Every structure is written in structure tokens, then in C-alpha cells.
Amino acid sequence: MDKTLHIVGGGMAGSEAAWQAANRGLDVVIHEMRPKVKTFAHRTGNLGEMVCSNSFRSDDHEQNAVGQLHWEMLQAGGLIMQTAHAHRLPAGGALAVDRDPFAQAVTDALTSHPNIRISNEEIDTLPDSGQWIFATGPLTSDALGRAIAAETGTEALAFFDAIAPIVYADTIDMSIAWRQSRYDKGETEAEQKAYINCPMTRDQYEAFIDALLAADKTEFHEGETAGYFDGCLPIEVMAERGRETLRHGPMKPVGLTNPHAPDVKPHAVVQLRRDNALGTLYNIVGFQTKMKYGAQKAVFNMIPGLIDAQFARLGGIHRNTFLNAPTLLDAQMRLRSRPNIRFAGQITGVEGYVESAAMGLVAGRMAAAEILGQVLPTVPQDSAHGALIHHITGGAEAKTFQPMNVNFGLFRPVDGLKGGRRGRKDRYKAYTDRAKAAWSSWLGAQTLDETAAE
Structure with missing residues (x-):
């Protein structure tokens, strides 16, 4: 059985997806057109290059939704978040990094992984066979953008970054x-x-x-x-x-x-x-x-x-282009019309480095489970990852769908808590406590499944 996963795009989402899948025994090919084909914003051919801010935003995992996403990624052995902490700069309560050493470290980790190969050819079509993750982000090439638009039957939504x-x-x-x-x-x-x-x-x-x-x-x-x-x-x-x-x-x-x-x-x-x-x-x-x-x-x-x-x-x-994900993607982040293709990162309608990497993390695990014939438990909606996935694959209103950062407004309410500004601190802590328990349980179930499979 072919255990190869193809990933198009070597940004935050593609890099994280590759790391997660390769660590589960898959052979992974990252198709990154840089440096052969350049973009407006990138300066190098490194994987995980930061083209806008150098900040992953708040690292507070008790009172901030993006900080909770940081925590979940660390618990899952996320490459992006581990590397960010290794190259962090003083930034108050934010997680800012030294961008060039960060990208070099991500590149070194992926290129030295025995299960990962890098191809610098541009992919401009949607393949009919094999398992693929498209994580081309906000700078999807014109040719690939046209192919996606032709497949989805509508022009990809677009905004400017x-x-x-x-x-x-x-x-x-x-x-x-x-x-x-x-x-x-x-x-x-x-x-x-x-x-x-x-x-x-x-x-x-x-x-x-x-x-x-x-x-x-x-x-x-x-x-x-x-x-x-x-x-x-x-x-x-x-x-x-x-x-x-x-x-x-x-x-x-x-x-x-x-x-x-x-x-x-x-x-x-x-x-x-x-x-x-x-x-x-x-x-x-x-x-x-x-x-x-x-x-x-x-x-x-x-x-x-x-x-x-x-x-x-x-x-x-x-x-910057993105899909109308609620109408086009299923709960496994697969393109409904071509289930051999998943999407991850900003092209799915999440916004920000952290959110992009998080969607790469779950897409990589989902693809690995499918290829290996395993049943991956549903990502719990009460986790920060799950709240984002639920939003982009059905929770959002398709007619008004726009890119979204992770925030507590995507989380299901916690019963019995006071509303308003005075109760906000307790409410946010309740969200993150519940998310930690849900995420830990989800990771633990996968560990048990992998042990049983061995």
C-alpha cells in the first residue's frame, strides 16, 4: 500500500502537516515552489518563513484563545510551536520569534527527517489520485488558483493582506x-x-x-x-x-x-x-x-x-485567496468533490500563523490515519483546534464567510457562569480548562490506538 502523502506548500500549515504525518510513519513529499518560483512577500526558500509579523500573539493559555491553541500544539508535539519557543524574543506576554533562525530551524528539522522529501516544482493542478494536502496559503499561485476555482465551480473568495x-x-x-x-x-x-x-x-x-x-x-x-x-x-x-x-x-x-x-x-x-x-x-x-x-x-x-x-x-x-470552506470542505477538511484532497492553513479561511499551523496539525493527523487505515477520533469541538474546525467546516454562515482568528466566541458556552465584564476572567479560564481536558483526552485516545495497532 502506498503510504505517501503529498503536501503542497511549505508554510506554517504545510510544514506542520508534514511533521505530524511523517512522525506517524508516512512518506511525505513537500511540494514547495520556492525558491524556483518566487512570490511577492517571501525573501528566501526556507520552509516556515514568516512574511508579515514575527509574532504568534498571546502565549497566555488560561485567558486567551490563541494561547490555548499554543498549548494544544505543544502537547501534540507541534514543530511550529516547539521551534517558536526555542527562538522566542522578549515581547511582554506575546510569543515573538527571531524570524530567520526560526525558519531555518523549521527547514532543518523537515529536511533532516528520514520520512520527508522536498520537491521544488510548482503544482498547478488538482491531482486525481493519491492523498494530498493543499496548504498554499495566502499566496496561492495564479495557475493553482484557477484550477481550484474551476473545481469548486466558483471563483475563490479573495481579500488583500x-x-x-x-x-x-x-x-x-x-x-x-x-x-x-x-x-x-x-x-x-x-x-x-x-x-x-x-x-x-x-x-x-x-x-x-x-x-x-x-x-x-x-x-x-x-x-x-x-x-x-x-x-x-x-x-x-x-x-x-x-x-x-x-x-x-x-x-x-x-x-x-x-x-x-x-x-x-x-x-x-x-x-x-x-x-x-x-x-x-x-x-x-x-x-x-x-x-x-x-x-x-x-x-x-x-x-x-x-x-x-x-x-x-x-x-x-x-x-490573499481563501475557500468558502463551509460549502466546500467536509469535517475531515477534504474537498467534497475530490476527497483525496485536503486543504489546510489560511486557504481554509483561518487567519494567522498559529491558526494556519493548527489546521496543518490536524490535517496531517487526519491524512495519516486515513492512509494507515486507522480511525481518528473526531477533534473535540471544546478544544481550540476543534472550535476552529467546526467554524470553517459548517459552523460559519456560508453566505458571509470571512477569515477568522481563533477566539472564545467560537467556543460553546460553559453552563452556570456569569456573563458581562466582571465574569469574563472566570469564563475564559473555564473555556481553557475544558479545552485542555478535551484535547488531552483526544491525544490520549490516539496513543492508545497506535499502541494497539503495534
Whole structure:
């Protein structure tokens, strides 16, 4: 019996799916077109390359849904999460990583695995035979996108994704800026000072908004409409929603005290987060943008502390496609019209590195069980993984389906808990306690099945 699993795409989802399947005895071929075929956003041919933020977001597995997803992936021996913890950077309560060593470590782990082979040929059709996982993410090639659209009978849904600029740390004016995590969050001094903060007065903020709104921006091709995922809006789009929007979003001034002027409360604050272990690069948090390069430099150099800043990378925007998963995928993440094909990652309608890797983890296990003739227990809906799968394969309203981060709104309510803000802490803890028990039980059942099979 052929025990080969083919995985298209070597990002977070494809890398995790390969790791999970290979560790269950399958021969895995990762079809990653890079570096032979390049994309707009990638810089290398490494697997698991981070093209936007370097953060996996909150690592709090008691009060945060994405932190619970971290925990579940670690318990399942997830490659992405283990590697992230090995290359983490101080970032308050967030799990940020040194992106280049992280991707190199993911690549080394997969290329050295005896059951994994890498092919750098582009796949542009949907195969009729064999077991496949398509995890091509937001940068699915045009040819493959057309093949998927032809098979599903409708054009793939699309929105636009933006990336934030990265600044050289030694060009930040620290006589104006200061180091501090919001509310001094973090257990160590390094974590409590993980962010660089640039303060703005009211006049500076208003001038910044004016320049942002007037700046030259990337134009879309005729016939394209700009649908954005709300969790990754370009800052100029946020500003267009109201002049105060940024002050209540990425530029909120709360939880911070400027040591250069401790008695003066900033009207707004721009935060930068460390992007590499050396501390030589910082990305501007929440500053995804579609401004043209010249405009970016002019506008961002208006920020106090960044007047002479130099950029290692400017922001940009790219097309991001995803399936209407509730109508196209079954509960095993298989394409209903071609059950030999599974999808995983952002193309399924989840958003974020963590969510993408999580869907790769379960898709890899599902495919391995099917190929090996095993019965994989249903992923429990009360786990963070299960809540996401349920959402994308039937829980969401198909007519209004849009990409979704993991959040407690996807979890089934816990009976007997008070609602409202006062009861939120207890409610979130109840969600994560229940999720841990459900996930541990699911993993334990697979261990028993594998032992019995031997």
C-alpha cells in the first residue's frame, strides 16, 4: 500500500502537516515552489518563513484563545510551536520569534527527517489520485488558483493582506522614544521593556492622520475590490474609518509612561516590537500599509523618534485567496468533490500563523490515519483546534464567510457562569480548562490506538 502523502506548500500549515504525518510513519513529499518560483512577500526558500509579523500573539493559555491553541500544539508535539519557543524574543506576554533562525530551524528539522522529501516544482493542478494536502496559503499561485476555482465551480473568495515595515534599531532616537511593554507586562525586565514607544502630542497625531489620508497608495487592478480581514487592516484604511480609530487601536496610549516626560500623557503612541535576536531590527506594530514606498518613508518619518529612521523593509500589500470552506470542505477538511484532497492553513479561511499551523496539525493527523487505515477520533469541538474546525467546516454562515482568528466566541458556552465584564476572567479560564481536558483526552485516545495497532 502506498503510504505517501503529498503536501503542497511549505508554510506554517504545510510544514506542520508534514511533521505530524511523517512522525506517524508516512512518506511525505513537500511540494514547495520556492525558491524556483518566487512570490511577492517571501525573501528566501526556507520552509516556515514568516512574511508579515514575527509574532504568534498571546502565549497566555488560561485567558486567551490563541494561547490555548499554543498549548494544544505543544502537547501534540507541534514543530511550529516547539521551534517558536526555542527562538522566542522578549515581547511582554506575546510569543515573538527571531524570524530567520526560526525558519531555518523549521527547514532543518523537515529536511533532516528520514520520512520527508522536498520537491521544488510548482503544482498547478488538482491531482486525481493519491492523498494530498493543499496548504498554499495566502499566496496561492495564479495557475493553482484557477484550477481550484474551476473545481469548486466558483471563483475563490479573495481579500488583500498587508505587511508592516521594519526599522533599523540604531536609527531610532531613544532621547524621544523609550522601552516599555504595555502595563509593564512580562515576568522579566527584558519582557517588561520589550517594546520601543514613540509618543505623539495631539497636534503631531492630527498632522500624522492628515498625511496618512493624503498619501499615495497602491491602486487595485480594474475589477478588483479591496476586501480586508479586520485583524490586518492597513493603517490608512483604519484612519479612513475615523480620525480617532488609530488612537483606539495600534496607537492607543494606555498602560505606558514616558520616562522623558512622566507627567505628560501622550495623545497617541506608536509601538515597535523586536524582530530579531540581535535587537537590530524592530517592526512597527499594527502598521500594515498599502502606501507607496516613497509615501511610507515621508509619513513614517513624521513619527517622533523615527524622524531619521532607516527601513530594512517597507510595508506592502498582496492578494490573499481563501475557500468558502463551509460549502466546500467536509469535517475531515477534504474537498467534497475530490476527497483525496485536503486543504489546510489560511486557504481554509483561518487567519494567522498559529491558526494556519493548527489546521496543518490536524490535517496531517487526519491524512495519516486515513492512509494507515486507522480511525481518528473526531477533534473535540471544546478544544481550540476543534472550535476552529467546526467554524470553517459548517459552523460559519456560508453566505458571509470571512477569515477568522481563533477566539472564545467560537467556543460553546460553559453552563452556570456569569456573563458581562466582571465574569469574563472566570469564563475564559473555564473555556481553557475544558479545552485542555478535551484535547488531552483526544491525544490520549490516539496513543492508545497506535499502541494497539503495534
